[in-house]
Amino acid sequence: MPSLRVARSGDAAPPALVRMRLIATGLLVAMAALFLIARSQQGVHPAWGYVQAFAEAAMVGGLADWFAVTALFRHPLGLPIPHTAIVPRNKDRIGDTLAAFLRDNFLIPSVVARRMRRVDVAAAIGRFLAAPPERGRLWKGASRLVADILESLDQDRLGGMVKTAMADRLRRMDIAPLLGQALDAAIAENRHAPLLDQTIRWVGRTLEANEHLIRDMVHQRAGAIMRWTGLDETLANKIIDGLHKLVADMAEDPGHPLRQRAEEGLARLAFDLQFDPVMRTRVFTLKAELLDNPAMERWWLGMWERMRLGMLKAVRNPDAAMSGYFGDALRQLGETLQQDAGLRRTINRFARRAAVGAAADYGDGIVRLVSDTVRGWDTRTVTGRLENAVGRDLQYIRINGTLVGGLVGLLIHVVDTLL
Incomplete structure (x- = not known):
């Protein structure tokens, strides 16, 4: 099992997290480029319409999941959008929830007795x-x-x-x-x-x-x-x-x-x-x-x-x-x-x-x-530790959102064409 080291405050992001961010962002940029290419070639062959539909929906899915993942730890693009920066705003509640989980599953006398x-x-x-x-x-x-x-x-x-x-x-x-x-x-x-x-x-x-x-x-x-x-x-x-x-x-x-x-x-x-x-x-x-x-x-x-x-x-x-x-x-x-x-x-x-x-x-x-x-804990410390711990896995959500969004867009375009 790969090691999940808990990063200290001020630590740089783990290389695995940086790599997955680049892959997820690169895939989103690739979908944007593919959309522009397909749009410019739309009149050349009908197949480019399917490519454009896939790329367009993939961009929407990728951007939506980028927003969702980013909103966990900070305000996307620095904009104070409501219900974003969830972890920093709920640091104390996270601590209370973790403590309650520990109590309810490990430290209640009836649970210990059972x-x-x-x-x-x-x-x-x-x-x-x-x-x-x-x-x-x-x-x-x-x-x-x-x-x-x-x-x-x-x-x-x-x-x-x-x-x-x-x-x-x-x-x-x-x-x-x-x-x-x-x-x-x-x-x-x-x-x-x-x-x-x-x-x-x-x-x-x-x-x-x-x-x-x-x-x-x-x-x-x-x-x-x-x-x-x-x-x-x-x-x-x-x-x-x-x-x-x-x-x-x-x-x-x-x-x-x-x-x-x-x-x-x-x-x-x-x-x-x-x-x-x-x-x-x-x-x-x-x-x-x-x-x-x-x-x-x-x-x-x-x-x-x-x-x-x-x-x-x-x-x-x-x-x-x-x-x-x-x-x-x-x-x-x-x-x-x-x-x-x-x-x-x-x-x-x-x-x-x-x-x-x-x-x-x-x-x-x-x-x-x-x-x-x-x-x-300092809010920046909590955010950094959680993001460095689970951020790599969250980048897979961005990748999956991009690909699944593209497939859904392609399916909708096929159905629309058949109808």
Whole structure:
């Protein structure tokens, strides 16, 4: 697919746009010359009448479409004709419409919920845990972490635990403040930055793999005129290019506004986990649902038994013992997620609620950001960017108008001659 680079203010017109303008204008001039030649030769042969009719109608069609295309971006010939210079006069409305399109198709909680129903998050996690990429390095790193934790615990207390008490202890434990404190500590030491980087890269890969969904959505919602002129494909390209640029900017700029919003959201989540009763209740409810699931309970009890048997061996030789054990535990969790539909539903429900909550909390802010950004652009900047982006395709309208107009004029002349 050809690149549709967004031109900056002051950029010269792209060579492809200049070339298509010359072709469209050259065709119009050629029709004018052909009309003059045919008019001068009208008495020589009757066939020149058909040529004159074609050229005359082609000039009318070409001029009409030149006026229509030019009127989008400026006043034709500098004349202040009403309903021309449409883009400059409606810059703010264009920004509001683009923001509304983004909101109505991507950021409404009901839309997010409907699309999240088609995504099996738990199954994807299960497949990753059952067969993760770079398995050895991941498992060994996690094994060393678990071994360090086990070595730091009171072995007598840990050894006195029984497997039947494990679920009860977890049930009574208020884990929300612990999660909040851990998240606070991670943010304070900037340990969350690699996670944000990985998330942004994942978003970029996901966007690249699902570009066709955006194209299909724009094509389905575009009007017949936009589809006929190919503007729906151009709009889809602009949306996709803009999203790719947004993801790239977030990956490269630690101070990007959306990245700062994400960090603010993490800080707010850490605070809510510790002090917000509603959030703590949600976490408690989710924990209870997970513990009440029979498959999850069996997994917890089995993991505890294996942990108890392998504890001393793990402390003595973490690389040899824990790599195999911890890998088995992760693989078992992944297989459980793939096989247990009830557990998958619970996790998917949580993921759906989280996505819907994010859309509800931050959707309006993103919409305002898009609208305010377009409103803040200089009128000349907006006009130049849009014209450089879609102007090449609009020149095809001029060419088609010239040729179609000529054919219609020729057809009318033939009918008039026959009658």
